[in-house]
Amino acid sequence: MRITIDEDKCVACGQCVVAAPEVFDQREEDGILVLLEANPPADQADAVREAAAVCPALVITVHE
Structure with missing residues (x-):
């Protein structure tokens, strides 16, 4: 699994961090992903998929 993000589209809602805190974080100054x-390791795969699914701006792409 490989992850790419489009931080220019991020709306800083933080749902990705809630779903997969070992894979995603937010910048202090503006909350961007x-x-x-x-x-990520295989044991994080479900959390990463969930993070991508709940992102309102769809900035997370999961490449299987």
């Missing part, structure tokens, strides 16, 4: 792990 920060990708901590572009190739």
Whole structure:
């Protein structure tokens, strides 16, 4: 699994961080998505898929 993000479209809602805090974080200054792990371990796969699904701006792409 590989993850890409489009931070220019991020609306800083933070749902990705709630769903997968080991993979995503937010910048302190503006709340924009920060990708901590572009190739997360298999045990994070379900959380990453959930984060992508709940993102209102659809900025997270999961490449299986």
